[in-house]
Structures are given as C-alpha cells and as structure tokens.
Amino acid sequence: MQLILDKLKLRYSRRNTEIVKWKDDTGGKVIGCLPMYFPEEFVHAAGLLPVTLFGDDGPIAHANRHLMTNACGAVRGTFEDLLLGKYDDLDGVAAVLICDQVRFFFQVWSLDHEFDFFHQMWRPFNIDQSSRPFLLNELKRLKSALEEFTGNAITPDKLCESIRLFNETRSLMRALNDIRKTRPGLLKASDLVKAIAAGMIMPKEEYNSILKELITQTRDSDYESGEKPKVMVCGHPCGMPEEEILDLIEEMGAVIVGDDFFTGSRYFSVDVPCSGDPVEAYADFLLNLIPCTTYHYPQNWIGQDRSISTYGDYVADHVRENGIQGVILLREMYCDPFDLEFVMLKKKLEERNIVHITLNTGHEAGSLETQRTRIQGYLEMLNC
Amino acid sequence: MIVAGVDIGSQTSKAVVLKGDNIYRSALFPTGTDLYAVARKVVENAAQELGHTFDDIQRIVATGYGRVSVPFAADTMSEITCNAVGAYHFYPDARVIVDIGGQDSKAIKLNDEGKVVNFAMNDKCAAGTGRFLEVAAETLGVSVAELAALSRRSGNRIRISSTCTVFAQTEIVSLIARRTPQEDIAAGLHESIVSRVYGLVNSIGPGDTGRVVMTGGVARNDAIVSLLANAMKREITVPEDPQIVTAFGAALVARSRVGSE
Ligand code: SF4
Numbered sequence: 188m189q190l191i192l193d194k195l196k197l198r199y200s201r202r203n204t205e206i207v208k209w210k211d212d213t214g215g216k217v218i219g220c221l222p223m224y225f226p227e228e229f230v231h232a233a234g235l236l237p238v239t240l241f242g243d244d245g246p247i248a249h250a251n252r253h254l255m256t257n258a259c260g261a262v263r264g265t266f267e268d269l270l271l272g273k274y275d276d277l278d279g280v281a282a283v284l285i286c287d288q289v290r291f292f293f294q295v296w297s298l299d300h301e302f303d304f305f306h307q308m309w310r311p312f313n314i315d316q317s318s319r320p321f322l323l324n325e326l327k328r329l330k331s332a333l334e335e336f337t338g339n340a341i342t343p344d345k346l347c348e349s350i351r352l353f354n355e356t357r358s359l360m361r362a363l364n365d366i367r368k369t370r371p372g373l374l375k376a377s378d379l380v381k382a383i384a385a386g387m388i389m390p391k392e393e394y395n396s397i398l399k400e401l402i403t404q405t406r407d408s409d410y411e412s413g414e415k416p417k418v419m420v421c422g423h424p425c426g427m428p429e430e431e432i433l434d435l436i437e438e439m440g441a442v443i444v445g446d447d448f449f450t451g452s453r454y455f456s457v458d459v460p461c462s463g464d465p466v467e468a469y470a471d472f473l474l475n476l477i478p479c480t481t482y483h484y485p486q487n488w489i490g491q492d493r494s495i496s497t498y499g500d501y502v503a504d505h506v507r508e509n510g511i512q513g514v515i516l517l518r519e520m521y522c523d524p525f526d527l528e529f530v531m532l533k534k535k536l537e538e539r540n541i542v543h544i545t546l547n548t549g550h551e552a553g554s555l556e557t558q559r560t561r562i563q564g565y566l567e568m569l570n571c
Numbered sequence: 572m573i574v575a576g577v578d579i580g581s582q583t584s585k586a587v588v589l590k591g592d593n594i595y596r597s598a599l600f601p602t603g604t605d606l607y608a609v610a611r612k613v614v615e616n617a618a619q620e621l622g623h624t625f626d627d628i629q630r631i632v633a634t635g636y637g638r639v640s641v642p643f644a645a646d647t648m649s650e651i652t653c654n655a656v657g658a659y660h661f662y663p664d665a666r667v668i669v670d671i672g673g674q675d676s677k678a679i680k681l682n683d684e685g686k687v688v689n690f691a692m693n694d695k696c697a698a699g700t701g702r703f704l705e706v707a708a709e710t711l712g713v714s715v716a717e718l719a720a721l722s723r724r725s726g727n728r729i730r731i732s733s734t735c736t737v738f739a740q741t742e743i744v745s746l747i748a749r750r751t752p753q754e755d756i757a758a759g760l761h762e763s764i765v766s767r768v769y770g771l772v773n774s775i776g777p778g779d780t781g782r783v784v785m786t787g788g789v790a791r792n793d794a795i796v797s798l799l800a801n802a803m804k805r806e807i808t809v810p811e812d813p814q815i816v817t818a819f820g821a822a823l824v825a826r827s828r829v830g831s832e
Contacts, residue, residue, distance in 0.1 A: 556636055557675065561692060564651030568687045 188404040191397060192378045195385035199241075202388045203273045206238060209390070210276065216337075218304060219274055221282035221289060222261060222425040223449045224476070225308070226329060226469055228459065230281070231391070232341045232349040233333040239387035240265050240274070241427050253295060259521040260549035261426035262288045269300055279304025279336065281329075285425075285481045286524050304336045314474055314482045323470045330466065346465040353459070356391050359398040360455035363405065368444050368509060370410045371417060376443035377430040380450040384427060387454070416569045419445035419506055422517040422548075424480060424525055426450075429517075429548055431555055436515060439562050441569075445505055453477060477501060480528040498528055499535025506541055513542040513569045515562075520549035542569055572829055573621075575614050575628045576821025578650065579606055579637025582673030582701065583788065585815050586613040588621050588628065589822040596620035597815040606640035614643075632825040634817055636675075648824055650817050651679060651690050657820030658784045659685035661810050666781025669772055669799065669807070670817070671764075671789035673701045678772040681781075689775040693767070700764075701789045703739065707760045710743045711753055718757050719794040725758035739763070764789075765798040772803065783807045786816040 198205060206217050218230045219240045230237035242264020250258075250266040258266075268274060279302045284290040290307075297305050308325050311318030330341050360383055367374045382401070386394045418441045420433070428448055436443060447453055459465075459472040478484065484497040494500050506514060514536060519525060529545075536543045544565040546558055577586045584602045589595040598616035600609055610633065615625045633644035634653040641647070650670075658668045659681060668679040680689040693700060701715075708718040729751060731739055739760070746756050777783070783805050789795055790813035800807045810816055 557692060560636065560649050560651065563647075564649035564687070564690055567649055567652040568690075 188401065188408050191401040191404065192374075192382055195397065195401075196378065196381040198389055199381045199385045202238070202241065203268075203276070205388065207276050209236060216278040217276070219277040219280045221265065221280070221293065223285055223453065223479075223481070224283045224310070224473065225281060226283075226326065226473075227387075228346065228349040228353050228469070229326070229329055229333055229341060231352070232345040233337045234339050235278070235333070235337065236390060238277075239384070240268070240280070241384060241388075242266070242268050243271075243273075244427065244429070253299070254292060257521045258292065259288055259425075259519055259523075261424075261519075261522075262292050264426065266292060266296070269296060274300070277302065279306070281306040281308065283308045283310050285310070286522075288523070304332075306332050310473065312481075312483050313485050315484075315486050316474075319470055319474060322473060323467065326466050326469055343465055346469075347461060350459045350461060350465055350468070352391050352395070354461065355395055356386055356398070357455040357458055359395055359402065360386065362402050363398065364452065364455070366402070366405050367442075370412070371442040371444050372413060372415060372437070373405065373408060373410050375434070376420070376437060376446070377433040380428060380433070380446075380448060381430075383448075383454060384450040387450070413442075415440055415442045416512045416566060417442055417444045417510065418513050418515055418569075419443070419447075419502065419509075419511045420515045420517060421445075421447040421502055422525055423448060423519045424522055426519075432517065432546060432548060432558060435555070435559055435562050439559070439566050441513075441562075441566050445509055445511060447477065447502065447505075453479065480532075481524040494535075496528060496531035496535045499532040502532065503535055503539040503541055507539070513544075513565070515565070516543055516545045517548045518545050520547055522549075572826065573618075573623060573627050573629055574822050574825035574829060575617065575631045576653065576818040576823070576825055577610050577614050577631060577633050577635075577641060577644065578653065578815075578818035578821060579610055579633065579635040579641065580650075580672050581636055581675070583814065584609045584613045584635070584637070585818040586610075586617040587815055587818040587822045588614065588617040588623065589819075589826060590621055590623075594621070595819070595822070597812065597818065599814060602637065606637040607642065610637070610641045611643070630825040630829045632821040632828070634821045645825070646828065648821060651677060651687060651692075653820035653824060654786060654817040655679050655681055655685065655687045655820065656823050657816040657818070658786060658810070660819065660823055661816070662782050662784055662808060664782045665784045665808075667772065667775075667777045667783045669768060669783065669785045669790075670787040671701060671768060671785070671795070672787040676700050676768055676771060676787075676789075678768070678775045678777070680775045680777060691771050691774045693771060701787070703764055704760065704789065704792070706740055707743060707757075710740050711747070711756065713753070713757075715792070718760070719792045721754045721757035722761045722794045723758075725752070725754040727752075727755050728758035728762055729755045731756075731759040731763040761792075761794050761798055765795060765802055768795075768799060769802040772799075777803070779805070785809050786813045788814050790814075 217236045227237035249270040282293045456477045460468040478498040478501040575588045585599045587597045596617050598613045631644045633641035633647050634650045638647040658665045670677045676693045682688050708715045790809045
C-alpha cells in the first residue's frame with residue numbers, strides 16, 4: 188500500500204517533467220488547467236491530456252514583482268512556476284474564472300507567455316437555475332475552442348466516454364476516501380491528498396488502474412482501530428494543503444476523516460450524469476457540486492429556510508453525519524472568497540456547537556511550532 | 572506524592588515541583604540553546620528547594636514551546652491547557668486568562684468547570700509580546716521596569732504605528748531623533764502592545780462576567796495590566812507569581828496522571 192502511495196506522491200512531485208515524458212512517449216498535447224472546476228472531460232474528449240496546475244509552495248522570487256501584495260498562495264505559486272519556465276512544455280492553458288484573483292492574474296499570464304491554446308471560461312457566481320443558460324453557453328464555447336484547436340470534433344459519444352472515465356476516477360477516489368472513514372488512521376491525510384492530486388496530472392486510464400490496486404491493498408492491510416478524536420479539515424479552496432500541517436494534526440493524536448479540499452472531497456464527491464446530452468449534463472454537474480465559498484446561493488437568502496452560510500451548513504452537516512468531533516479550518520491567507528465566508532462559517536459552527544480552530548496557512552503564514560501549540564491545545568480541548 | 576511541571580518558554584524556563592496538594596517550590600532560568608540541560612536544571616533546582624532530588628519526582632509533564640525537548644517528561648501538554656489548569660487552580664472563578672510571555676501572547680476562555688472552550692494566540696511575530704517591550708526598552712536605553720515607570724509619567728502618549736517589533740524599533744529611533752520625550756514614547760509602546768492583546772482577547776468572545784487573570788512575565792508590568800483593564804473595562808487579577816502559573820498547571824496535570832498507566 189505504502190509503495191503505491193509513494194509512487195503516486197513521486198508522480199505528483201515530478202509533475203512538470205512527467206508532462207515532457209508523456210509527450211515524448213505519445214506525441215500528444217497537454218493542456219494545463221488551473222484549479223478549480225475546469226471541465227477536464229472536454230479536454231480529454233478532444234484528444235488532449237488535461238493536467239491540473241499546482242504551483243510550487245517554495246519561496247516566491249519572481250511572481251511578486253507582477254502581482255498585488257494580497258495574492259493568494261495558489262495564484263503566486265502557479266505564476267512563479269510560469270515565470271520559471273515550468274509550464275513551457277504545455278501546449279495550452281485554461282481556467283475557469285472562479286474568483287477575482289484568478290480572473291485578473293490569468294489575464295496577466297496571456298501577456299507574459301504565449302500559448303498555442305489559451306482559454307478563459309466564465310462561470311456564474313450565483314448557483315441557481317437562472318445561471319444555467321449562461322453556463323451552458325460557456326461550456327459550448329469551450330467545446331468549440333477545443334475543436335478549433337485540435338481539429339477534432341467533440342461528439343456526444345466521445346464526451347460521454349470521457350465523462351464515464353472521469354466518473355470512474357471519482358468513484359475510485361470516493362472508495363479510497365471511504366476507507367479512511369471506516370478505518371480511520373490507516374491512510375495519512377497528507378498521503379491521501381497527494382494520491383488524489385496525482386490523479387489530476389496523470390492520464391486517467393493509467394491512474395484508475397493504479398488506484399484500483401491501491402484500494403485492494405488498503406482494504407487488505409492490517410489495521411488496529413484506536414480511540415483518536417476524528418476531525419474534519421476544511422478551507423484552503425485551491426491548491427495543495429500543507430503536508431506539514433496535516434501531519435502535525437495526525438501526529439498530535441487526531442485522525443482526519445473528512446475534508447473539503449480541491450485535492451479531496453471537492454474533486455470527487457459528485458459525478459457527472461451520464462444520460463441525455465452530455466454538455467447539458469455537465470452544466471447540471473457544475474450547478475450541483477458540494478457547496479463552495481467561491482459560489483453564492485441566492486435561493487437561501489430569501490424565504491423562510493434561508494441560511495447565512497450554505498457552505499457552513501454543509502460543513503456542520505458533514506460533521507454531524509459522520510460522527511466527527513471537531514473542525515480545523517485552514518484559512519489560506521489572502522483567499523478572498525474564503526475570507527468573505529469565514530465569519531458566517533464560524534458563526535454557523537458556533538450555532539451548531541461544533542468545536543473548531545482556525546490555522547492560517549499559505550505562503551509565509553507563520554512558524555510550524557506555533558501551529559503545533561495551537562493544534563495540541565485544540566485537541567486537548569476536544570479530549571476534555 | 573511528588574510531581575513536577577516544566578515550562579520551557581522561548582525566553583525563560585520555569586519548573587514547579589509539587590508535594591501533596593499545596594506544598595510547592597519553583598525555579599526559573601533563562602532558556603538558552605540547550606533545552607534539555609535547562610529543563611533538567613530547572614526541575615532539579617525546584618526539587619532541591621523543596622528538600623528533594625530529581626529522582627524523587629514521580630511524574631513530570633512538560634509544556635511550553637520546548638516541551639518536545641524534555642525526554643524525561645512522561646507527557647507533553649500545550650501551554651494553553653497547562654495555563655488554564657494552573658490559573659483555575661488559583662482562581663476557580665477565572666473565566667478569561669491573558670498570558671503574555673516572551674514571544675507569544677494568548678487569550679484563553681474557560682467554562683465553569685475550568686475547561687478551555689476557546690483560545691487565541693498571537694499570529695506570527697513578536698508584536699504584542701514581552702519581546703516587543705524588551706526591544707523597545709533596549710532602544711531607549713532603559714530597563715523594562717524603567718519603561719513601565721516612564722510610561723506612567725507621560726502627559727502626551729504618542730501613537731506607535733508599527734506593530735512589527737523590528738519596524739517599531741526604527742520608529743523609536745526616529746522619535747528619539749525628533750526629541751520626543753521618552754515618557755511619551757514609553758506610553759505609546761505600552762498602548763501599542765495592549766491594543767494587540769486587547770484584539771486577541773476580543774477574538775475569543777470574553778463575555779462580561781467572571782474573573783480575568785493575567786499571567787506570564789509581562790503581567791508584572793502594572794502599566795500594561797492597568798491599560799488592558801481599562802480597555803476591557805474589567806478588573807484584572809495578577810497572581811503572586813504570574814510566571815509559574817503554566818508550569819504549576821503542568822504539575823497539576825502530572826499529579827492527576829500518576830498511576831494512570
Ligand atoms: S485560493 Fe481563493 S483566492 Fe486563490 S485562486 Fe483559489 S479561490 Fe481564488
């Protein structure tokens with residue numbers, strides 16, 4: 188089991204060189220997709236390899252010159268990689284404009300670097316049926332752009348085939364995630380996020396067979412259950428959560444049994460419906476994802492059942508339904524969608540008596556030793 | 572039963588050796604770089620004060636930022652919990668604790684049973700901590716105690732705009748160059764640290780009932796205590812020896828765990 192996890196982690200850490208290798212082996216083209224929610228299936232159906240772009244979490248030496256001071260880690264990290272030439276082997280880049288930071292800086296990308304394919308997909312911020320026609324239109328625009336770039340028609344059959352393949356990936360990821368719920372502590376959270384992220388940069392065909400083997404081996408592993416407090420970790424909308432923080436939480440005696448990371452539940456919780464027109468189905472999929480701080484839910488603002496935070500409700504329900512004792516909020520510094528939701532989220536957790544703690548994360552977020560004290564103090568609070 | 576708590580802070584290391592329910596002695600040394608050695612020394616000293624040796628101690632709990640470097644401790648516990656246990660022992664009506672140490676400050680909220688229900692720590696730098704005052708005092712060429720005395724004599728407190736310790740130092744130098752009276756600079760510095768700590772206290776939802784206890788080395792600075800009391804519009808209690816409250820809490824935890832394995 189650990190051997191496969193280590194292999195996937197290695198693939199993740201070598202993600203940029205893997206692209207070159209894949210291109211040499213297959214002669215194919217690669218499109219880099221910025222987190223989050225990019226319709227990778229469309230890229231795949233056009234005969235291209237979609238890879239998610241994760242920025243480096245090391246020091247930022249070049250990007251700061253071009254970006255506003257309050258740019259988030261995901262934005263800084265990917266821009267730094269672009270300036271360092273790490274994306275030179277990509278044939279194109281694409282992004283769903285999920286927040287103002289991505290909207291702004293992705294446009295700067297096009298000024299700094301010429302790609303053969305460059306696509307910005309708009310998406311509605313309000314999640315309700317009135318947004319559907321706009322979303323559908325954007326998906327059609329993406330489809331046409333990819334068809335024009337490749338010369339390949341994205342037929343409904345091809346798109347359905349890709350959707351089925353990606354649904355299989357999501358379902359395998361869910362199966363792996365279920366193991367950590369039923370056998371808490373068997374899989375390290377930091378291993379799991381990297382194993383999921385590896386699936387976003389590898390060809391799904393290859394990844395799915397590796398994941399099947401991993402699931403078999405994980406199910407067969409010896410396991411000793413313990414009485415550790417179960418926590419959910421959420422926040423950190425894009426990019427890779429810090430391995431050190433996840434490890435600290437588990438070293439200090441808790442087990443992470445739930446998350447809402449992009450490299451976690453956010454990516455694999457919902458499948459694309461396989462019936463009817465696949466473009467329409469994809470629009471429905473994007474409107475029915477798990478609640479996210481980058482979306483607004485206007486239906487909840489009016490009427491009697493309104494909620495101050497749909498996202499907060501989702502987190503609180505998840506905690507209650509899964510017998511989780513507490514929530515650790517990773518507050519990615521300078522992520523404005525999360526920050527704007529943060530106060531309402533905290534209020535919601537307080538209302539529902541859910542013990543929580545906030546850890547600031549991201550570039551230059553503070554010393555690990557202070558985080559250790561916070562985490563230990565929090566877990567002692569849970570155990571009391 | 573003899574137990575001990577050792578609190579390895581960034582600046583000072585403290586130990587409390589506790590015999591029975593209420594007999595205890597404490598010791599305190601600068602932390603330095605050899606955390607193991609200072610932990611051993613501070614516990615040995617406190618034990619000697621009590622007329623015992625290190626080997627007489629049945630269980631030791633380590634806390635503070637250096638807690639992981641105390642191999643002879645049976646357990647480690649965060650300074651948040653230890654501080655709460657210690658303060659609640661001395662004041663069972665304590666509901667809010669403000670602890671300002673060398674390089675961090677904390678606000679802790681307790682329920683009626685003395686359990687921690689919320690806490691906050693300073694973010695990532697020495698702003699709002701004892702280190703801030705030390706650096707400021709050094710820059711003004713006075714001791715920390717003199718700084719507090721100076722601040723009380725100020726008739727015109729000036730505003731220190733930098734919360735960063737290093738930038739504040741630069742600001743002090745330029746204020747000195749502009750011949751700003753030392754008293755007014757000192758008062759501004761105290762105000763600056765209190766505004767940070769007050770923000771921290773507010774973030775835990777301190778409520779408006781129950782005793783507020785202040786611990787840590789900075790609690791000896793009565794200028795800070797009275798400024799914070801004014802800001803919170805509440806009385807603040809300072810224990811007789813505010814620096815050892817966390818180590819005392821660790822000793823109480825050690826006592827509760829003797830024979831638990
Ligand atoms: S982390 Fe937040 S601000 Fe940054 S790209 Fe993601 S949603 Fe936007």
